[in-house]
Amino acid sequence: MNLILNSDSYKYSHFAQYPPETDAISAYIEARRGGKYEQTLFFGLQMYLKEYLSKPISMADVDEADEIITAHGLPFHREGWEKIVTDHNGFLPVMIEALPEGMIVPVGTPLTQIRNTHPDFFWLPTFLETSLLRAVWYPTTVATVSWYVRQMIADALEKTCETPGEILPFRLHDFGARGATSFEQAGLGGVAHLVSFMGTDTVSGLVAARKYYSEPMAGFSIPAAEHSTMTSWGEERETEAYKNMLDQFGGDGKLVAVVSDSYDLFRAVRTIWGGELKEQVETMGGTLVVRPDSGDATRVPIDTIEMLGEIFGYSVNEKGFKVLAPCVRVIQGDGITPKTIRVLLDAMIERGWSAENLAFGMGAGLLQKVNRDTLRFAMKANARLDANGDWHGIHKDPKTDPGKASKRYRQAVIMQNGAPSAVPLKDIGDEQNLLQPVWENGKLLKDWTLADIRQRANG
Incomplete structure (x- = not known):
């Protein structure tokens, strides 16, 4: 260079x-x-x-x-x-x-x-x-966007969660690497996000944190499915695909995320997770994180939480909000922007659900849908x-x-x-x-x- x-x-x-x-x-x-x-x-x-x-x-x-x-x-x-x-x-x-x-x-x-x-x-x-x-x-700009989202989520957790400080660092996950223009951009934006959160799938952000800011490990992730690993089993073997995820990665204290909308999200939640695999989900000792990945991003995640609540049950915490059984949670990774996060947080509170039930994965909305005019940056001689x-x-x-x-x-x-x-x-x-x-x-x-x-x- x-x-x-x-x-x-x-x-x-x-x-x-x-x-x-x-x-x-x-x-x-x-x-x-x-x-x-x-x-x-x-x-x-x-x-x-x-x-x-x-x-x-x-x-x-x-x-x-x-x-x-x-x-x-x-x-x-x-x-x-x-x-x-x-x-x-x-x-x-x-x-x-x-x-x-x-x-x-x-x-x-x-x-x-x-x-x-x-x-x-x-x-x-x-x-x-x-x-x-x-x-x-x-x-x-990326650090500012991430920090503002942190304030939104922190406010919702303070209202609805008994342990907001433990939950907050992993509520916003960086899904933006593939939508960035280069490895370098993903690294610059990825480490900027890690100022406020500790969840990321942008490995170049971890590299930047080590190289420039002396941080051996700046963020964390969990085993997670993508559509190719689920659809390769075929629709007729969808249950086997999901069971394989639990067999491979489930266990005491472990989290495993499974994208569940390859064919029919609501059928997957009610019939497979809530039927054929219900006992394994409840007894594996870890947490299944269901990822609804299509549809109205401001509605489908809440519907998924409510379905899981009907199937696996929930408790009501000291602040009066519903918390899913420890074996299940939800992450929404499609269509997420600061605006949709605000809508989803408000909707959860309105329906009586604690904000701890839902995590967010933000890609382009975090690393790519910003420009110099987002914060009107300028350099001027003075x-x-x-x-x-x-x-x-x-x-x-x-x-x-x-x-x-x-x-x-x-x-x-x-x-x-x-x-x-x-x-x-x-x-x-x-x-x-x-x-x-x-x-x-x-x-x-x-x-x-x-x-x-x-x-x-x-x-």
């Missing part, structure tokens, strides 16, 4: 566009107001620092970039890139500040800020916008350092779209009225700046663990 080529085409001419007296440019990243959520869970910058900025560029990278960009029709700043190789050992002369990863802040709060550390490279901070912004907006050592505030303020106005001057983040708030660095006074250096001239200055981040995000 050639870092010099990790940018937009128009960036290559920008080195010649700044005022000649410029010694440094500062730029920051924020989720602007007006997006889908009012808060963001900052996450993911450390992966970019370790994966991309930790690897020095070489003269071979410069040669390759020169050939491609020149043929592409753009000027290539060869002198500048060669100086990075010869004078800075290939490491970019930049300093990056950031909030602690896992911190939850109001939208409109700077999450990270970058500036060059040598006057020859004033053009470098904004050249990195493409890769740096992408490194922040995607995992932060200050210019002149040759006399004076910082000058710069910003945009388009009259045709006031919502795109950017912040002027180098930024700081301080606590005001109990919440993080952005202020110009020059006005910080004695307040503590929460934006702290995390990277400088090729060196990682902070190395957060996933355990640190989870504690910060979820307490």
Whole structure:
């Protein structure tokens, strides 16, 4: 991966566009107001620092970039890139500040800020916008979606479950790997989800957690059927297929998930699980997790819970809500989005069922149905350092779209009225700046663990 080529085409001419007296440019990243959520869970910058900025560029990278960009029709700043190789050992002369990863802040709060550390490279901070912004907006957005879902589920469990703290970490399962665009994207989004939950089928998320956040095992899964392993038995042997799952994976304290809609979900629940295999389900000592995988995602899971309640029975907990017999639970993995989760939670409560009866598997709704505009992310220059050592505030303020106005001057983040708030660095006074250096001239200055981040995000 050639870092010099990790940018937009128009960036290559920008080195010649700044005022000649410029010694440094500062730029920051924020989720602007007006997006889908009012808060963001900052996450993911450390992966970019370790994966991309930790690897020095070489003269071979410069040669390759020169050939491609020149043929592409753009000027290539060869002198500048060669100086990075010869004078800075290939490491970019930049300093990056950031909030602690896992911190939850109001939208409109700077999450990270970058500036060059040598006057020859004033053009470098904004050249990195493409890769740096992408490194922040995607995992932060996924982490934010997952965290908001956690709040919804936590609220429902507090109302309906006797042990909400034990149940919560495994209520939302990441099913998104196959819907992502690449192994890398699945890893970035997969580990972002694992900030708030511990259930996942996205193995690349586990790899990212180990590689970038020193977490040996960030999430867990259970044996589960897919349609191919069930339909390969044929419809006439559907009972045998289900029994095989119990024989292979059932047992004391174990969970096994079986997709049950290959032919007729309601027949499978009533006739097979609730008839032919009922005794084995009840006596195996583990938990069968039935997966209804088609139909109306806001209705079928509740119908399945009620059928299982009629067949296997239920208890009423101290909060007055029904809990299925320990041998059966339900997971819905089709059509799940934050909106459908909200509908299902409300429906369960309305019908008197505890939220602990149902888990959710979210795929595209978690890792793929987000974009930079979900939280209105942007990276903007906010200050210019002149040759006399004076910082000058710069910003945009388009009259045709006031919502795109950017912040002027180098930024700081301080606590005001109990919440993080952005202020110009020059006005910080004695307040503590929460934006702290995390990277400088090729060196990682902070190395957060996933355990640190989870504690910060979820307490």
